[in-house]
Amino acid sequence: MRPIDWGEPQTAGHRARQSVCLSIWREDAAGAARLSAARMAIDVDQGFAIAFVVLTCLFLLAVMVRCAKLIIDPYSAIPTSTWEEEQIN
Template sequence: MDPTSLPVARLDVDVDLGFALFFFFLLCFFLLVTIVRCAQMVLDPYRAVTVTTYQEEQSED
């Protein structure tokens, strides 16, 4: 039997495509986290302010 006629099981992996997809999904993840954080700040802006800073601002008025 000719050795070149045997089926060769090899894995064709495009490394550049893998890196591009990895960084694309990483970018999408950070974008999603940023959107969630911004939405939280818009809905409740005073939650991010510490209590002492908020009290100091109120006592100056």
């Protein structure tokens, strides 16, 4: 389809072709909008499953960070008030 040159007179056939092209484009755009909306639709069960997986991953990440800190410096996890000094007799 060539672009419309506004300087030349348009015939009835040209207007009809342009009208058909615009209506096809509108139908394609509406169909694409419906398809994208259908892809984005998530039912309740799938939403709960996704939320559960996300929360489980966050919990796993927090546990991994805590374990890494414990491995790096194990004595920081023990409060100093529980340390006993050795009795010298």
